[in-house]
Amino acid sequence: MTSLLLSRRDLDFLLHDWLDAGALTARERFAAHDRETFDAVLDLAQEIAERHFAPHNRSADEHEPRFDGERVHLVPEVAAALEVFAASGLMSAAMDHDLGGQQLPVLVANACMAWFHAANVGTAAYPFLTMANANLLAVYGTPDQRERFVRPLAAGRFFGTMCLSEPQAGSSLADVRTRAEPQPDGRYRLFGTKMWISGGDHELGENIVHLVLARTPGAPAGVKGLSLFAVPKYLVGADGSLGARNDVVLAGLNHKMGYRGTVNTVLNFGEGRHLPDGEPGAVGELVGGLHRGLACMFHMMNEARTGVGLGATALGCTGYLHALEYARSRPQGRPLTGRDAAAPQVPIIEHPDVRRMLLAQKAYVEGALALSLYCSRLIDEQRTAPEPADRAAAGRLLEVLTPIAKSWPAQWCLAANDLAIQVHGGYGYTRDYPVEQFYRDNRLNAIHEGTHGIQALDLLGRKAVQDGGAGLRALLAAFAATTARARELGGGAADFPADPTGDFPADLATDFPANLAAEAGGFADALDAAAVRIGRTTAALWAAGDPEVALPNASVYLEAVGHVVLAWIWLEQYLALGAADTPFHQGKRQAARYFFRVELPRTGPQFDLLDGLDRTAAETDPDWF
């Protein structure tokens, strides 16, 4: 039986036929790997996800983490699953050999993580956060911190959190109030309350390393005064041994609509409890230099946000596969013509409206998966491309794509989960089927790690304009490279612009049939036209150089540009399909057609609205609501 979590066939296509993962093994960092080790680790991820994560997805949702005043209790399957996960080495899949890692490409490591998000996003959050934490400390930590923190994190002995938000400061990090007081020994004592901390307390592993944004005495106001601190639940001695319980206190749990398997906490730092010296303040170590807190966080932001998008995508994928299985097996109704009540009912996949809902899901989730993996590949390029110029180019493209790679799956893979419920009808609305949980779980992804609105400001207010618009130009150049390749298939293109993405995608098949070449040319025309609109609209929005003019409809801009990016991703996939005509290839092509025919045209009215500098909402007086 094929998996109901992800399509391995599609993953293989994306990794190998399109993103040419094998080419990475020519680089020194990945020299220990080849296609076989990539395939083996994907097999391993799938097996652990299916055997140890998926079976308790519902149970962990139904039996939320519970705090008895002393400890947090999770369903026991969480710890069991994470032990298997840690033992597999997946916690450090992409990390350096010298920290115990496997030094896999981020591309492959993220493809592995997708299995866990699809199987059980609540349990997968623990390693997901731990890896993000470890990666940050691996870059910014001292050699000593790498030994004492990163190594046990990478081994799965410690878990990690990210402590940014506070009750009064969610999206507005400038308002973080947690204080860090320097101590004579070079360490700090922290005081404050952190909110929405996933994995903030539990009995998994031996320790929890909190990475905490806080403000030192006399620091500048706003985000420029923030520093980052490693604050372990149990102090870690110079030799790595565990010491006293730190002054970090679980103040309470948040109870959510979804993601219920992930304990979500309010943490108080510096209540004056636990530490043997009786002095209040949680002991923390500075990471990455004074007032460099936000810079450190931002360094990891592209990966974290791509990861959130990947999680949203994985939920979309598994919802789609469940809906597909249901549609193939559930008899109900008869064809639009031939409504003879005496004839047997047909499987609902025979109904055009059900097929429409399945094809839309396929276009959303496979498009999102391709985008997520493309961004993962860019992270590898940014780190390991042989030429500095290629690294810089990949970084530029990654910067501009990141808000889309985060927000687009959060929006459209949630829409896919909505359709998955609809395909199931009444059954899909019950807790006897998993799709309602996917929908509840996925709703978080437009909120955490920067809301939809924050991503929109990031794209239009920063990424589209910084460095004189270099990011946006890189994006449009990537589009142009793809459309030129598409046109070349039909013998049309004279000028083939340099591909800004280096040595991938893989070379195109040379035997592209004429009808497919013509279709690709049509898609290229549509994408080129949309790209022109992006350029024109961006210029119109910023013509006055005034954020109050440019940004009120930033969310509409994010959504419109996101849809164009996905059209590009679908054209890329279409080209990578070559001439093959298996059902898999036919289905991918059909999803590409769906995207160009049904989805891309949605952007027309959005660009129109933006071009008109619409101020309807901005000019609505608060008293008028």
Place this chain on the structure above:
Amino acid sequence: MTSLLLSRRDLDFLLHDWLDAGALTARERFAAHDRETFDAVLDLAQEIAERHFAPHNRSADEHEPRFDGERVHLVPEVAAALEVFAASGLMSAAMDHDLGGQQLPVLVANACMAWFHAANVGTAAYPFLTMANANLLAVYGTPDQRERFVRPLAAGRFFGTMCLSEPQAGSSLADVRTRAEPQPDGRYRLFGTKMWISGGDHELGENIVHLVLARTPGAPAGVKGLSLFAVPKYLVGADGSLGARNDVVLAGLNHKMGYRGTVNTVLNFGEGRHLPDGEPGAVGELVGGLHRGLACMFHMMNEARTGVGLGATALGCTGYLHALEYARSRPQGRPLTGRDAAAPQVPIIEHPDVRRMLLAQKAYVEGALALSLYCSRLIDEQRTAPEPADRAAAGRLLEVLTPIAKSWPAQWCLAANDLAIQVHGGYGYTRDYPVEQFYRDNRLNAIHEGTHGIQALDLLGRKAVQDGGAGLRALLAAFAATTARARELGGGAADFPADPTGDFPADLATDFPANLAAEAGGFADALDAAAVRIGRTTAALWAAGDPEVALPNASVYLEAVGHVVLAWIWLEQYLALGAADTPFHQGKRQAARYFFRVELPRTGPQFDLLDGLDRTAAETDPDWF
């Protein structure tokens, strides 16, 4: 404090300034009423909803109905609330005096029900279903059945259900298998399993009257062979006294994502339990004649579906009001210009993106409320307009509007609830705030009482074409009457077509300022253009006369036509606002602008797709997924 359930100000505007509810009191049926009694019953509904329904909305969600093998247990507040509700007379608000009813217009009765849906949709479902049941029996029951069933239903002593679906027959009623065997005494014995029965078993009231679709021996196959039966939980004697427990057995409860306060059941009829004669089969009485089951159901369908749309709307309204309150009180961040971190944070309503999300919600929920009440008014017209031609005209318009009045709020007021969560940020995703429940509850409304896809087939496959397209022509004529009125304000219109909706809306203010008249004219132009597209697209879809050509994108058609209908409804409201410029009036106008500028243009690509007879999904081979 203003209510967080509904805006009474908006209700008053819709009922009186727009729909001229007072004019109905000139009709004999409503002669006992006047504006004061209308206002008083709305006050009463609001008070009971706020005091007795809203307080246990969360508790009923958290403590689902439980079946101990013998009885169903609900949180006790449900019974207490329903006792107050029944004592208030609201159960029979629109019913005939001779059945104990108050003979209020459906318009006013539905406005009352909106308070209960907004306060607690799970508890409101019990009276909602009971009223639908009683209304059907009042029309199709014998005088004896009216006495024995309808009178106690109307008094709130009995509760009612609708038993249509079966495990193998949800949308496909042709496949209903429940059998009804005639007995020598003229009654029937029923055998079968019914699924998704809301309110199917509980200890509220004295009895439950199930209205059951079943098939008699030798009946034709398909829906034409269905008959309707009243099957009480306890038999009802000739004098109305309660007798033996009937052979209706609760087989189990369904556990849903939302609507968790409403017990949802699987019922077995005819297990051979309970009845003293030991014979199996649930005793039922035929209602409305042999093989007339679906016709009876369909007679009530417009009301039931409008009611579902109203429930979706009410959830959207309360979500919007909660988001608005949160946005006004939650400080976070600073203006786009002036990001001085030392300055105090501003309430988030100051952020353009938050205002955008609030205005979108306002446009959706107030548009949906207006549409729901307009349809309610049409039900009154259909029943009580003095001229038979007006009654027929109202009926035609109601028929074509019903699938939209059901589906549009289910889709867009859910979208409003999604935005309400987003305005709350992380808090909105927790169960400490009510908006996540509204979102879960509202997700049902695109499924029950005919899925979105079923409504789409009803609109494009039936309502748009039956009687030679009379329904669609009525809709386009209603648009034209509105746009002519809009243009007349600017002195433009020479030809003023007859208004097909009789004596409402209320007469327009004569002092419409020139700038507003010009704006109304612009909206009228846009609506006229959209109406042309509806006509052209419908003709294109049916040009071949082939359902397989016309119907594959019926859902897109439903959504596009729905958006045009809402633009019309917003223009209607805009006109009814007259020249007043209070904040309330300004806000309504702004929502109308939002709808015309942001929402109506979405339909362009949808009509384009339909005009091209797109077959992308229809031609996707099931093996390609």
